Amino acid sequence: MPDPLDPGARRAILEAVDALQQDAVDALARLVRCPSTLGREASALDEMARLYESLGLESQRVPTVPAQLADHPGFSPPLIPYDGRDNVVAAHRPSGAGGNGRSLTLQGHVDVVPEGAADMWDTPPFEPAVRNGRMYGRGSGDMKAGDVAYCMAFKALRMAGLQPAAEVQMHSVIEEECTGNGALACMLAMPRTDAVIIPEPGPGMDALYTAEVGVVWAWVTVSGRPAHVRDMQSGINAIEAAYTIAAAFKDYEREMNAGERIHPAFRGLNHPVNVNFGSVEGGEWNSSVPTRARIGMRVGVMLGRTARETKADIERLVAAAAQDERLRGAHVKLEFKGFMADPCLFDTDAEATGGTLRDYPATGLTDGRHFVLYGNTPVACFGPDAQEIHGIDESVGLESMHGITRTIALTMAEWCGVEPMVAA
Ligand SMILES: [Zn+2]
Numbered sequence: 097m098p099d100p101l102d103p104g105a106r107r108a109i110l111e112a113v114d115a116l117q118q119d120a121v122d123a124l125a126r127l128v129r130c131p132s133t134l135g136r137e138a139s140a141l142d143e144m145a146r147l148y149e150s151l152g153l154e155s156q157r158v159p160t161v162p163a164q165l166a167d168h169p170g171f172s173p174p175l176i177p178y179d180g181r182d183n184v185v186a187a188h189r190p191s192g193a194g195g196n197g198r199s200l201t202l203q204g205h206v207d208v209v210p211e212g213a214a215d216m217w218d219t220p221p222f223e224p225a226v227r228n229g230r231m232y233g234r235g236s237g238d239m240k241a242g243d244v245a246y247c248m249a250f251k252a253l254r255m256a257g258l259q260p261a262a263e264v265q266m267h268s269v270i271e272e273e274c275t276g277n278g279a280l281a282c283m284l285a286m287p288r289t290d291a292v293i294i295p296e297p298g299p300g301m302d303a304l305y306t307a308e309v310g311v312v313w314a315w316v317t318v319s320g321r322p323a324h325v326r327d328m329q330s331g332i333n334a335i336e337a338a339y340t341i342a343a344a345f346k347d348y349e350r351e352m353n354a355g356e357r358i359h360p361a362f363r364g365l366n367h368p369v370n371v372n373f374g375s376v377e378g379g380e381w382n383s384s385v386p387t388r389a390r391i392g393m394r395v396g397v398m399l400g401r402t403a404r405e406t407k408a409d410i411e412r413l414v415a416a417a418a419q420d421e422r423l424r425g426a427h428v429k430l431e432f433k434g435f436m437a438d439p440c441l442f443d444t445d446a447e448a449t450g451g452t453l454r455d456y457p458a459t460g461l462t463d464g465r466h467f468v469l470y471g472n473t474p475v476a477c478f479g480p481d482a483q484e485i486h487g488i489d490e491s492v493g494l495e496s497m498h499g500i501t502r503t504i505a506l507t508m509a510e511w512c513g514v515e516p517m518v519a520a
Pocket residue numbers: 205238239272296297
């Protein structure tokens with residue numbers, strides 16, 4: 097076991113974090129400027145590679161190869177191909193002078209969700225703007241501030257003349273927001289470490305994730321029969337048919353939130369299992385009975401159930417709804433692309449994160465599940481105060497980002513132990 101951090105080293109690390117505050121804000125602004133939505137992550141990945149290299153580490157690309165992952169229980173069916181979007185990793189290796197500390201992975205995603213209605217933002221979503229101590233921009237909170245925080249934490253140790261006395265890996269991954277396959281590819285490509293820190297944002301405050309739900313993505317496509325509206329009765333309205341199917345999922349959602357189905361980790365939370373209709377497309381013309389409608393949905397999975405069971409529920413619900421007489425023989429196709437993710441419980445006793453973070457059972461998910469469920473590795477998922485993630489005017493508190501940087505720096509120093517810095 098490494099020695100506890102001595103007060104001089106602790107002070108030097110904290111002073112270094114303070115000295116790095118402007119660097120951190122600049123790095124965050126550069127990352128937010130990368131519009132890294134699905135399929136457009138390349139600039140953000142390049143930015144992370146540059147950040148790793150600025151820490152004196154060599155960056156390395158890890159491709160996401162579905163053929164290699166397809167049999168893994170953590171794999172989710174992809175939405176798009178993976179060319180030109182390789183994940184980025186780096187590893188610090190100790191000199192050995194500091195004894196054998198415990199190794200650590202610092203992990204974060206670079207992908208962001210779509211900006212939504214850009215005209216509703218006070219400032220453009222990919223033009224970072226600082227107001228009242230917060231940086232606004234898509235991905236500022238979820239989770240580019242976390243990505244910057246762990247890099248600055250590592251840099252702070254070096255500025256204090258120290259380095260971790262154990263291996264520290266850094267993973268920048270894609271598709272946390274839709275499959276988790278980038279994280280899975282990196283986890284499998286790299287040696288196991290003794291713990292993982294993922295600085296995902298807290299719910300409007302610094303928080304430590306205690307559990308997270310699972311998620312299944314499904315796509316329902318209804319094909320009706322087109323007709324002129326004057327013969328409306330001869331057609332089959334695909335949009336109305338899709339509504340009928342969607343209604344069945346709202347009943348399911350109610351049932352899944354019944355008290356006796358809620359795992360103790362989520363007790364006290366209002367409505368932890370959510371079914372979201374996230375996209376709908378369909379129809380051709382206001383005066384034509386629509387031929388086709390497609391709904392993209394996200395179905396939450398409570399702890400105690402699996403993604404596979406939820407997939408079976410969805411298949412059963414859609415099959416039953418397809419027989420509804422209101423569908424009048426419309427053709428229904430069900431597909432699973434995107435998340436097929438199990439819920440997980442985080443072992444929050446495993447980490448010495450200071451005890452100042454509020455417990456947070458998350459009704460969304462992170463990449464942490466891969467390490468817990470399939471990597472036998474404890475995960476501490478905690479991050480800065482972010483607001484309106486996935487919404488309009490997403491922001492992160494800059495003071496909170498610096499605070500999380502301090503927490504990561506001290507946790508890394510205590511967990512890994514420290515040794516004198518060796519110049520890169
Ligand atoms: Zn996130």
